[in-house]
């Protein structure tokens with residue numbers, strides 16, 4: 001059923017402020033007919049699962065909001081699989097699984113919805129458990145051409161076409177179809193250790209090098225705004241966690257803030273957020289984010305840190321920042337041709353957040369220019385893109401899709417011409 005409404009209530013403030021055409025909440029026969037005949041205009045149709053990105057609602061566009069009718073989560077204790085509707089959040093998935101002492105490698109926040117899984121899903125546990133797409137066992141939904149699909153993970157005996165379709169859906173589904181349900185592998189729920197520290201720029205290079213040399217039980221996240229904040233996760237598989245924490249604390253020195261805690265699973269990790277002053281917090285902020293992917297920094301560390309220091313010093317708004325997540329380990333062991341997440345050898349995912357005061361077009365322009373400049377500086381070392389956020393509305397969309405999919409892009413475009421020939425969903 002379609003509803004004419006002007007705003008969609010979502011987490012992302014830019015999407016929330018958009019003056020939309022209206023909302024669909026069901027994928028019924030009328031809706032599928034609209035898709036089939038290409039009469040759903042203006043294109044693209046936007047899809048809202050968790051509603052945390054800027055492209056779940058936009059001025060003048062229709063949104064398919066999956067949050068009302070696709071919330072169900074069912075854990076099957078006989079095989080450890082979970083069946084999840086596309087309107088549930090990562091927080092609700094973790095909450096449901098914890099009742100059975102199970103868990104899933106969600107990201108740094110429970111707020112995102114299935115968009116987190118469909119776009120790759122980099123977890124602080126990805127180094128020991130892989131990406132979120134690596135846990136998908138079956139996907140159900142509707143192609144852009146209005147036809148339904150229900151597909152299981154291919155095996156060695158599957159046809160090359162089945163492999164191609166699976167590859168397209170795992171990491172590039174938003175361009176091809178609307179996913180309504182997925183089946184996922186789960187893991188036993190275990191305690192994890194989280195540590196946080198604030199360090200000086202001079203200490204940063206050693207921290208990066210140590211992280212790059214660490215075993216898969218460790219992962220490092222960092223965020224650089226007014227300060228450099230570190231956020232580490234140590235999985236339960238490490239036996240001598242206490243020794244590791246003592247060493248970390250000693251390395252940072254007594255002048256650095258350092259705190260560690262043991263929590264039961266990712267649903268209990270403390271928030272990973274930019275620290276801003278109370279005055280800055282009061283302003284309503286809009287933002288856009290680009291995620292990059294690249295190898296270990298090794299010998300380039302000092303130069304990159306100098307470059308980052310300069311970029312932070314010229315950021316046009318206190319809410320602009322650069323952060324990163326560590327990858328590698330198990331996530332790099334999957335073949336690059338099995339999913340659309342082709343940057344399997346990436347060790348770092350730095351992301352650049354351009355923020356501006358809502359409604360201030362000059363501030364917006366300055367921040368987006370800053371993002372572009374930061375991207376140019378970082379792309380020599382981080383040439384890939386993690387398309388966790390889509391930007392069809394921005395001039396760099398073509399560049400980001402090329403950098404996200406590289407030599408797989410023509411294959412994806414071919415899939416799009418078969419499964420979304422009318423371009424109902426975001427363009428590639």
Ligand SMILES: Cc1cc2nc3c(=O)[nH]c(=O)nc-3n(C[C@H](O)[C@H](O)[C@H](O)COP(=O)(O)OP(=O)(O)OC[C@H]3O[C@@H](n4cnc5c(N)ncnc54)[C@H](O)[C@@H]3O)c2cc1C
Nearest residue numbers: 049050051052053056107108109112113115116122174179
């Ligand atoms: C606080 C926060 C923390 C984050 N941490 C991480 C992290 O640790 N690791 C990581 O990898 N990412 C992280 N992200 C990025 C996030 O996972 C992506 O932006 C993700 O796409 C958001 O999913 P969503 O369901 O909330 O998005 P939505 O805004 O609802 O949708 C995102 C996009 O995906 C498409 N889409 C959504 N649902 C469907 C569907 N069912 N079928 C087809 N297309 C669909 C939409 O068209 C839309 O363009 C984080 C984001 C936030 C806000």
